[in-house]
Amino acid sequence: MSESRLADNLLLFCRTLRQAGLPVGPGQVIEATRAVLETGIDRRDDFRVALRSVLVTDIGQQRLFDQAFHIYFRNPRLLERMMGLLLPTLEQEAPPPEPDKAIRRLMEAMADDSKAESDEVIVEIEREGTFSRREVLQHKDFEQMSLEEQAEAREFLRHGVEFLRELPTRRFRPSSAGRRYDLRRSMQLMARSNGQLIQLARKKPRTRPPTVVLIADISGSMTRYSRMFLHFAHALGLRSHAVHAFVFGTRLTNITRWLADHDVDRAMHKVSAEVADWDGGTRIADCLERFNVDWARRVLTGRSVVVLLTDGLERDSVSDLAFQARRLQRSTSELVWLNPMLRYDRFEPKAQGIRAMLPCVDHFLPAHNVASLLDLASLLESRYSRTARFAA
Amino acid sequence: MADSNTRLPENVSGAEELLADGDYVAGRDLATVVFLALRMHRPLLLEGEAGVGKTEIAKVLASVLDRRLIRLQCFEGLDLASAAYEWNYPRQMVAIRLHEAEGRAGHIGDSLYAPEFLIERPLMQALRKDDRGPPVLLIDEIDRADEPFEAFLLELLSDFQITVPELGTIRADTPPIVIITSNRTREVHDALRRRCLYHWVDYPSLEAEKRILALKAPQLAEQLRDQLVAFIHRLRNLELFKSPGVAESIDWAHALTQLDAVTLTPDLINDTLGSLLKYQDDIARVQGSEAARLLAEIQAAA
Numbered sequence: 015m016s017e018s019r020l021a022d023n024l025l026l027f028c029r030t031l032r033q034a035g036l037p038v039g040p041g042q043v044i045e046a047t048r049a050v051l052e053t054g055i056d057r058r059d060d061f062r063v064a065l066r067s068v069l070v071t072d073i074g075q076q077r078l079f080d081q082a083f084h085i086y087f088r089n090p091r092l093l094e095r096m097m098g099l100l101l102p103t104l105e106q107e108a109p110p111p112e113p114d115k116a117i118r119r120l121m122e123a124m125a126d127d128s129k130a131e132s133d134e135v136i137v138e139i140e141r142e143g144t145f146s147r148r149e150v151l152q153h154k155d156f157e158q159m160s161l162e163e164q165a166e167a168r169e170f171l172r173h174g175v176e177f178l179r180e181l182p183t184r185r186f187r188p189s190s191a192g193r194r195y196d197l198r199r200s201m202q203l204m205a206r207s208n209g210q211l212i213q214l215a216r217k218k219p220r221t222r223p224p225t226v227v228l229i230a231d232i233s234g235s236m237t238r239y240s241r242m243f244l245h246f247a248h249a250l251g252l253r254s255h256a257v258h259a260f261v262f263g264t265r266l267t268n269i270t271r272w273l274a275d276h277d278v279d280r281a282m283h284k285v286s287a288e289v290a291d292w293d294g295g296t297r298i299a300d301c302l303e304r305f306n307v308d309w310a311r312r313v314l315t316g317r318s319v320v321v322l323l324t325d326g327l328e329r330d331s332v333s334d335l336a337f338q339a340r341r342l343q344r345s346t347s348e349l350v351w352l353n354p355m356l357r358y359d360r361f362e363p364k365a366q367g368i369r370a371m372l373p374c375v376d377h378f379l380p381a382h383n384v385a386s387l388l389d390l391a392s393l394l395e396s397r398y399s400r401t402a403r404f405a406a
Numbered sequence: 407m408a409d410s411n412t413r414l415p416e417n418v419s420g421a422e423e424l425l426a427d428g429d430y431v432a433g434r435d436l437a438t439v440v441f442l443a444l445r446m447h448r449p450l451l452l453e454g455e456a457g458v459g460k461t462e463i464a465k466v467l468a469s470v471l472d473r474r475l476i477r478l479q480c481f482e483g484l485d486l487a488s489a490a491y492e493w494n495y496p497r498q499m500v501a502i503r504l505h506e507a508e509g510r511a512g513h514i515g516d517s518l519y520a521p522e523f524l525i526e527r528p529l530m531q532a533l534r535k536d537d538r539g540p541p542v543l544l545i546d547e548i549d550r551a552d553e554p555f556e557a558f559l560l561e562l563l564s565d566f567q568i569t570v571p572e573l574g575t576i577r578a579d580t581p582p583i584v585i586i587t588s589n590r591t592r593e594v595h596d597a598l599r600r601r602c603l604y605h606w607v608d609y610p611s612l613e614a615e616k617r618i619l620a621l622k623a624p625q626l627a628e629q630l631r632d633q634l635v636a637f638i639h640r641l642r643n644l645e646l647f648k649s650p651g652v653a654e655s656i657d658w659a660h661a662l663t664q665l666d667a668v669t670l671t672p673d674l675i676n677d678t679l680g681s682l683l684k685y686q687d688d689i690a691r692v693q694g695s696e697a698a699r700l701l702a703e704i705q706a707a708a
Contacts, residue, residue: 045448052442059435064442067438072599198487198495201495313592
């Protein structure tokens with residue numbers, strides 16, 4: 015293969031990778047060419063590893079790369095044709111959907127819910143002042159809310175998360191009220207005033223929002239609450255960027271990346287499209303185990319709070335549930351369990367799954383309306399203002 | 407050494423030999439990325455489970471290439487002052503007083519930020535010329551540092567330079583060999599990944615692990631070694647909370663050597679499981695019947 019033909023081939027290969035979803039930039043293409051020229055192309059495996067070391071930046075992309083490599087360099091034409099077939103669909107997806115379209119699609123995705131609502135009593139809201147309407151909303155069960163009301167509740171939640179307070183970090187910023195001296199800045203001040211020490215500069219810890227890990231049950235019995243909860247997750251993520259969100263029915267899915275979309279409706283749409291086990295059964299213990307094994311060490315830090323939303327109605331055996339919940343609780347600083355069943359005043363934890371999990375959680379809260387989610391926000395707040403006092 | 411580049415490998419096979427000289431058993435793929443990192447002067451980002459030998463690569467490279475090893479252990483809140491440089495405030499203070507006492511003319515600020523007042527920390531040291539050739543800079547467990555530190559590293563990793571606002575840009579004449587490791591307790595940012603060559607260090611194959619143990623625990627009898635490696639490989643398939651790494655298998659081999667063991671028995675496994683598994687849940691799960699079952703499987707396969 016001559017050098018220019020090699021370069022052409024690499025360029026095409028990188029294009030293929032990009033279409034397959036690997037974020038390959040132009041700089042990487044040049045680097046990949048350099049890498050291949052260094053290793054030579056005598057040995058196929060060296061060639062593959064050389065390309066991979068530049069083009070793959072995460073183990074998650076490795077399998078895709080290896081497969082693409084395998085197909086492409088066995089017969090580049092074949093892959094080209096395959097991509098040619100795929101191309102029209104890929105291009106259709108490329109332009110971002112119009113906002114109103116996204117909302118409409120979300121409506122379609124939620125069509126099942128609106129059907130279910132028709133047999134429920136839809137409560138009319140008085141349209142006097144926004145304030146009183148919010149009062150009404152705050153205590154309404156999500157299960158009785160119309161779509162319009164849900165939209166309003168979402169809006170309210172987005173403001174509600176203003177409650178979350180920030181955490182001190184080990185980094186500092188200048189502050190005249192700080193307790194520590196900032197020697198570097200003091201020295202700069204002295205140099206500026208030609209050696210006169212006028213006032214020592216001070217600093218105080220920078221703050222950062224806490225990491226919140228949300229794990230929501232999306233099985234049939236939880237549908238309405240979990241959608242609401244996802245809005246809460248999205249609103250939190252927009253504010254702090256330190257949110258990891260997972261959903262589970264029969265299998266656990268990390269939805270953090272899809273929630274990162276700024277448009278809440280588009281984000282919800284992506285989540286509903288990607289998650290396969292909406293409204294089905296639930297396997298809590300299995301999904302908690304998957305979280306513990308696959309994700310706990312990657313997303314939990316010493317200061318993260320895990321918020322688990324589920325009714326605790328395990329359909330499989332409950333013997334493993336307590337073990338997994340205990341494991342989870344030990345990996346995080348706080349485990350909060352939100353349970354919509356708590357809305358019933360005389361609720362008693364009789365279901366086996368609930369009884370198994372109950373001793374393993376630090377907080378057990380209701381989660382059936384806006385007010386209860388705001389309770390959660392203030393719980394998070396009180397926790398962090400307490401930490402802040404000790405760390406200052 | 408007269409020419410510091412004499413030992414740099416010419417091709418991938420050369421890199422394989424180089425690592426073998428340092429008693430490091432590496433697959434061809436790892437040798438390839440090490441070779442590329444040395445030739446292309448690009449940082450090498452090694453990700454993988456704890457205890458698969460990521461840090462060891464930097465140590466081995468430093469020793470076989472006869473370079474200085476500069477190690478920066480990352481932690482949350484790692485800042486410029488402890489990673490790159492700091493000004494020597496007491497000396498600056500003395501300089502100010504001297505300036506006043508001698509009644510010198512001119513502005514003190516000009517002489518206060520001179521190189522002699524700079525305290526160099528690991529990252530800055532790595533940019534400095536060394537008699538033995540460019541040093542090996544090991545940035546260990548980058549996932550433990552926070553995002554601001556990652557952002558700071560970007561300048562260093564792409565241009566091998568550090569900008570000190572008061573002094574100017576300090577650049578390496580010849581770039582250091584940079585090895586970055588991550589246990590993946592947090593995702594490292596894309597911007598940093600793109601500046602590096604990336605390699606996922608996996609658990610070694612059965613054969614490779616036997617070779618590793620032959621090198622690292624030579625006193626262990628061959629038959630026991632084969633059993634031990636087979637047992638560990640079965641453990642790794644169990645989906646434990648923390649699977650044992652190579653470091654743990656070496657530990658275990660040492661422990662068994664100390665106990666003068668000749669063959670694995672269920673009792674022996676139960677007594678020494680603590681050198682392999684570090685979580686009580688995992689130990690409770692494997693201890694006893696599960697260990698006996700795995701052992702029976704190995705004996706049946708042998």
